[in-house]
Structure formats: C-alpha cells, structure tokens
C-alpha cells in the first residue's frame with residue numbers, strides 16, 4: 001500500500017536583487033535548509049524585461065555546492081576559471097559542481113522571456129573538495145516523455161525508462177520538468193527517504209490526498225510517503241520536481257560558499273583575499 005505525500009510547507013520567497021542587479025525571486029535560502037536538505041537555494045527568474053537581468057552575475061566564487069541552472073526560455077552566457085565558456089539556452093541545464101572552488105560569471109542575454117531557475121544542491125562533507133567540473137545538459141540530453149497527462153522532461157535521474165542528462169554524482173537527484181494539461185492527474189512513485197519539493201512555474205492545481213491547492217510561483221515541500229500525486233487546475237500546471245536524500249550535516253553558509261564549519265568559511269574567504277582560492 002503506497003502512501004501519498006501531502007503538503008508539509010509552502011514557501012513563497014521574496015523579490016530580491018542579486019549579482020550586479022538581477023531581479024529574481026529567492027524562494028529557498030538559509031531559512032529553509034533544515035526542511036529542504038539537501039537543497040540549499042532556489043532562485044526563480046521570470047521576466048520579459050531585459051533590464052531586470054542584463055547586468056548579470058559577474059565573476060564570483062563558489063565552493064562546497066553544486067549549482068543547477070535550468071532555463072525554460074532565455075540565454076545565459078557563462079565562463080569560468082577552468083577556461084570553460086558557453087551558453088545555456090532555451091530548455092538547457094548547466095549542472096556545475098563547484099567542489100573545491102571555481103570562479104565564474106553568469107550573464108543573461110536579452111531575450112523575449114527569461115524563464116528558469118537556479119537550484120543549489122549541497123555537497124556531502126566528503127565531496128566538498130572534489131575537482132570542479134560542469135555538465136552542459138543541452139536540451140537533446142533531456143528526454144521529453146509525452147503522456148496523456150502531459151509532458152515530463154527528465155533533467156536528472158530516471159523517469160520510467162527515460163534517463164536524464166545526469167543522475168547526480170554526489171547526491172542522487174531526481175529533477176523533472178512536469179507540464180500537465182488542464183485538469184490532468186499525475187502520479188509518481190518516489191523514494192520514501194528523499195526530500196521532495198516542487199516549484200510551480202505556471203498554472204495551479206492540487207497535491208496530495210486529500211487534495212490541497214497550490215498556486216504558481218511557490219515551492220511546495222511534500223511530507224512523508226512513497227508516492228507523489230498532483231492534479232492540474234483548469235489552466236494546466238507546470239512545475240519542476242526535485243528529490244534527493246538529505247545529508248543531515250552541519251551547514252556553514254557564507255554568500256556563494258557553503259561548508260560545514262565556520263573555520264572552513266573563514267579559510268575560503270581568506271583564500272579569496274590572498275588569491276589562492278582556486279586549487
């Protein structure tokens with residue numbers, strides 16, 4: 001007998017300006033790490049006005065985390081201290097493992113609409129010092145499974161027989177882009193030990209049993225159970241579903257760096273000052 005997960009917490013987030021002047025909605029952050037472990041941060045972007053984002057995120061460091069940038073629409077030019085450069089474009093995902101340290105920039109380009117999100121995934125203590133790398137998960141690496149209820153894009157993990165562009169190297173992560181047709185119901189067996197949340201990009205609907213309403217632009221944490229159940233409202237519902245097992249480790253978070261202890265943070269910032277941050 002399966003247990004359907006019900007809503008545990010709904011997070012609306014707040015409008016913020018970050019980087020050199022990028023307007024975004026910070027949905028998850030330092031206040032939500034306990035319940036959303038291993039997910040640290042979620043920023044959501046949705047703008048038709050390039051002035052909201054064109055200033056971008058110039059050169060900045062990261063250590064101890066993975067940043068997952070998924071763009072439904074838009075164009076982000078990026079470059080990093082490993083010498084990589086390129087673009088994340090409509091339907092693509094960049095999965096960057098900062099590991100021991102990387103310095104990069106992320107510069108959104110003017111486009112008709114920038115719609116997407118950046119999710120920070122914590123690295124387990126033993127993996128915080130791995131070599132930095134990134135995966136360029138281009139749209140062709142994201143299977144789109146068409147079903148009666150809608151379309152499921154598999155960014156990471158498995159959905160039925162479809163395998164995403166990664167499985168998650170350090171935290172096994174299920175990351176799906178689920179686009180439900182109006183009034184369509186959709187169910188998914190899920191790992192009972194994982195933290196699972198959705199971020200509703202567009203539309204609305206209900207989750208759980210008995211069904212509870214969810215609105216767009218909310219992160220919705222689901223409680224215990226081994227099955228996800230959702231139904232779209234009359235205008236359909238598009239959401240990103242993320243699941244991964246919690247790390248249960250202490251978190252020391254300083255801006256773009258997330259370690260386990262205050263000393264490790266101090267060390268990181270001292271290394272940035274001294275120019276020894278990149279290994």
Ligand code: FE2
Nearest residue numbers: 057062067106
């Ligand atoms: Fe970054």
